[in-house]
Amino acid sequence: NAGVTQTPKFQVLKTGQSMTLQCAQDMNHNSMYWYRQDPGMGLRLIYYSASEGTTDKGEVPNGYNVSRLNKREFSLRLESAAPSQTSVYFCASSEALTGGANTGELFFGEGSRLTVL
Amino acid sequence: AQKVTQAQTEISVVEKEDVTLDCVYETRDTTYYLFWYKQPPSGELVFLIRRNSFDEQNEISGRYSWNFQKSTSSFNFTITASQVVDSAVYFCALSSYKLIFGSGTRLLVRP
Numbered sequence: 757n758a759g760v761t762q763t764p765k766f767q768v769l770k771t772g773q774s775m776t777l778q779c780a781q782d783m784n785h786n787s788m789y790w791y792r793q794d795p796g797m798g799l800r801l802i803y804y805s806a807s808e809g810t811t812d813k814g815e816v817p818n819g820y821n822v823s824r825l826n827k828r829e830f831s832l833r834l835e836s837a838a839p840s841q842t843s844v845y846f847c848a849s850s851e852a853l854t855g856g857a858n859t860g861e862l863f864f865g866e867g868s869r870l871t872v873l
Numbered sequence: 874a875q876k877v878t879q880a881q882t883e884i885s886v887v888e889k890e891d892v893t894l895d896c897v898y899e900t901r902d903t904t905y906y907l908f909w910y911k912q913p914p915s916g917e918l919v920f921l922i923r924r925n926s927f928d929e930q931n932e933i934s935g936r937y938s939w940n941f942q943k944s945t946s947s948f949n950f951t952i953t954a955s956q957v958v959d960s961a962v963y964f965c966a967l968s969s970y971k972l973i974f975g976s977g978t979r980l981l982v983r984p
Contacts, residue, residue: 789972796882798964798976799918814971846918850972861908862972864918 758782762847762865769837769872777832777868779847787850788830789814789862790822792843799846805830837872844869875900877967877975885981886955894950894978896965902926907941907948908966912977918964924948955982 760781769775781788786807791799791814801814805824819841821833830849834841848862876899886892898907909921922932924941932939936953952959960982965975 791974796976798877798879799974801971801973804971815973844916848918861920861923862910862918863920867916 760847760849760863760865762845762868765866765868767868767870769834769870771838771872773837774833774835775837775870776834777845777847777870778829779831779865780829781847781849781863782828783849783863784827785849785851785863786827788824789848789850790820790830790832791846791848792816792841793846793867794843802832802845834870837870839872842870842872875902875967875969875971875973877965877973879963879965879975879978881978882976883979883981885983887983888957889954890982891951891953892955892980892982894952894963894965894980896948896950896975898946898948898965898967900967900969902969904969906968908968908972909939909948909950910964910966910974911961912964913961921950921963952980955980957982957984 763778789804790802793799800816802820803814803822805811808827811822823831845868847865850862878897905926907924911919929941938951940949962977962979964977967973
């Protein structure tokens with residue numbers, strides 16, 4: 757009954773450090789996403805992966821990289837963390853994009869709270 | 874370009890009042906989907922409803938109802954007889970090939 761699992765749940769970094777947020781889903785979904793949530797900004801899409809082997813930029817990709825390791829896993833990497841990347845990060849998955857339209861409900865992880873000092 | 878606007882940043886009501894959360898969207902696509910998600914204080918995101926662009930029929934689910942009007946590009950959400958447990962941040966979202974969220978409306982229901 758795991759759904760979407762993100763690790764770590766909390767992380768504190770110093771400016772310039774790197775880290776990877778891990779995400780795994782067990783629902784056999786093809787599409788996976790990374791969002792960040794900031795106060796008053798809602799959720800903003802960082803990167804998404806429509807299917808295994810593909811990744812695309814979202815609204816705010818700068819400063820991030822992603823890897824779709826396999827169908828289950830989609831990681832988000834910060835190569836050189838900046839205070840502006842302090843946020844709550846959500847991973848999500850959904851059924852395959854169909855005809856260019858994301859028709860499916862997104863299933864979200866519990867979020868990862870990242871603080872960059 | 875896609876855009877979702879939730880102009881109400883925060884709404885405060887007394888329990889049992891009805892409340893409507895507004896959502897206005899922009900898209901050039903003819904096929905798209907609209908969603909509402911709830912984020913309670915615990916932080917998780919909970920799916921509430923999905924509508925496609927070809928189905929303007931309003932929907933009711935218990936105390937929740939949704940009004941989709943393509944003519945005004947709106948997808949409003951009404952909670953009837955609000956309860957304290959309805960207190961949360963509510964997000965409207967639009968999807969063609971990427972799901973884009975509005976900035977959210979924080980609803981506070983006071984006893």
